[in-house]
Amino acid sequence: MASSQTLITLFIFSLVSFCYAASGPFKPPKLKAVHFTIRKNQTTLQYYTTFESGNSQTPNIIDALIDLGAPSVWFDCTTYVSSSYKRASCGSNRCKKAKGLSCIGCNSTPRPGCSNNTCGVFVYNPVRDYSSIQELGEDTMQVYSTDGRFVLLTYDVPKFQFACADSAAVERLPGDHTKGLVGLSRTEISLPSQVSSHLKLAKKFAVCLPSSSENGFGDIFIGGGPYYMPPRPEDQSLSLVTTPLLVNPAGTAQIQSDGDLSNQYFINVKNIEISGKRVAFSPSLLSFDKNGVGGTKISTTVPYTILHASIYKRLVKDFVKEAALNNIKRVKSVAPFGACFDSKTAPNTITGPAVPNIDLVLEGSTVRMRLYGANSMVMAKKNVICLAFIDGGARPTTSIVLGGHQLENYILEFDLTASTLGLSSSLLVWNTSCSHSRIF
Numbered sequence: 001m002a003s004s005q006t007l008i009t010l011f012i013f014s015l016v017s018f019c020y021a022a023s024g025p026f027k028p029p030k031l032k033a034v035h036f037t038i039r040k041n042q043t044t045l046q047y048y049t050t051f052e053s054g055n056s057q058t059p060n061i062i063d064a065l066i067d068l069g070a071p072s073v074w075f076d077c078t079t080y081v082s083s084s085y086k087r088a089s090c091g092s093n094r095c096k097k098a099k100g101l102s103c104i105g106c107n108s109t110p111r112p113g114c115s116n117n118t119c120g121v122f123v124y125n126p127v128r129d130y131s132s133i134q135e136l137g138e139d140t141m142q143v144y145s146t147d148g149r150f151v152l153l154t155y156d157v158p159k160f161q162f163a164c165a166d167s168a169a170v171e172r173l174p175g176d177h178t179k180g181l182v183g184l185s186r187t188e189i190s191l192p193s194q195v196s197s198h199l200k201l202a203k204k205f206a207v208c209l210p211s212s213s214e215n216g217f218g219d220i221f222i223g224g225g226p227y228y229m230p231p232r233p234e235d236q237s238l239s240l241v242t243t244p245l246l247v248n249p250a251g252t253a254q255i256q257s258d259g260d261l262s263n264q265y266f267i268n269v270k271n272i273e274i275s276g277k278r279v280a281f282s283p284s285l286l287s288f289d290k291n292g293v294g295g296t297k298i299s300t301t302v303p304y305t306i307l308h309a310s311i312y313k314r315l316v317k318d319f320v321k322e323a324a325l326n327n328i329k330r331v332k333s334v335a336p337f338g339a340c341f342d343s344k345t346a347p348n349t350i351t352g353p354a355v356p357n358i359d360l361v362l363e364g365s366t367v368r369m370r371l372y373g374a375n376s377m378v379m380a381k382k383n384v385i386c387l388a389f390i391d392g393g394a395r396p397t398t399s400i401v402l403g404g405h406q407l408e409n410y411i412l413e414f415d416l417t418a419s420t421l422g423l424s425s426s427l428l429v430w431n432t433s434c435s436h437s438r439i440f
Contacts, residue, residue, distance in 0.1 A: 035146035038218030044174035045303035054082030069264035074163035075180020077113035095119035113164035148226035208434035240422035250292020268363035302403035337386035
């Protein structure tokens with residue numbers, strides 16, 4: 001069952017759509033973008049969205065983990081009821097589009113997720129590090145249009161493809177009432193690819209991860225801007241700086257066919273600076289080697305940024321040195337973090353604890369992602385803040401995995417046509433954030 005907060009939100013969305021319909025004949029505005037909310041579970045530090053699938057009168061309400069690098073949408077179908085659900089048969093065009101690799105059957109009473117001669121596709125649970133082959137199906141998804149400020153009208157996305165999984169696949173998905181996963185990667189059957197294709201939207205999407213859901217929800221925009229972040233009146237899409245999205249030719253995705261290019265999102269971090277001073281480490285770690293090892297990946301399922309050991313050790317050393325120059329007192333470390341401080345010696349500001357800034361210098365003229373205290377530090381216990389980076393060891397597949405904590409309260413726009421990442425400055429600088437209500 002979905003949470004009461006989710007049901008209330010969806011009821012209000014439906015009421016808004018009904019009011020539009022009941023107000024008399026009108027020409028609806030041209031559809032430019034659709035919107036999904038993002039919630040954060042404070043215990044698991046994971047991000048979730050909610051969508052509706054199936055018959056429009058009695059839709060199935062699905063809470064699903066957001067995975068930026070996953071190839072598809074999948075969820076537990078053991079209680080899924082819909083007269084419009086259709087399975088994808090083996091060898092069909094739909095099966096080929098989803099890169100189905102096997103034909104599966106089921107000996108129980110036929111239902112969504114249990115059919116014979118059905119296309120089987122991989123699903124991957126990142127929490128359990130568990131993959132399985134599940135039934136590929138399709139149904140109508142209901143989505144909500146947006147003008148960048150508010151959620152507006154309901155639209156149907158017919159023949160939306162997803163994997164109809166069994167209860168074992170969703171085991172240990174963390175928090176809330178999560179029963180599946182929403183993939184946002186470059187594949188044809190990811191959420192943004194299918195929605196933009198069906199509704200003829202620009203092939204771009206943006207995420208704005210909230211640090212908390214107490215004061216509102218974060219955003220997934222599919223189709224592009226404008227992006228308004230109350231109380232600021234400006235369209236934030238006009239102030240994004242861009243850097244290229246890279247493709248790892250060797251591929252590091254958990255689920256992909258041999259020879260596929262990576263569908264995950266990589267960027268070119270050229271160096272790291274603390275208080276304007278460059279952190280010294282081997283620059284070769286920031287590039288892919290012949291086996292696809294190295295580079296920088298963006299992830300929504302990793303809570304804190306993970307660094308190659310040599311980068312991590314030097315980052316901690318340099319940060320501790322700069323903190324001392326600012327009279328920030330170091331205290332005993334709290335696992336898994338390597339450097340912790342007395343929070344009373346780092347006064348709180350609009351952008352979090354007053355600690356040295358960390359800049360990720362990116363490819364592009366003067367493009368950098370500045371991490372203020374809210375994104376570089378975490379409150380580990382009372383009066384103790386810690387540098388929110390994790391040691392990834394000496395032989396990680398990826399040298400830098402940018403985690404959710406570092407991405408919160410930034411707008412990240414993934415333009416799949418131009419293959420670029422648009423990046424805002426921290427919204428906290430402008431006295432706003434990624435937590436909003438978009439109901440009017």
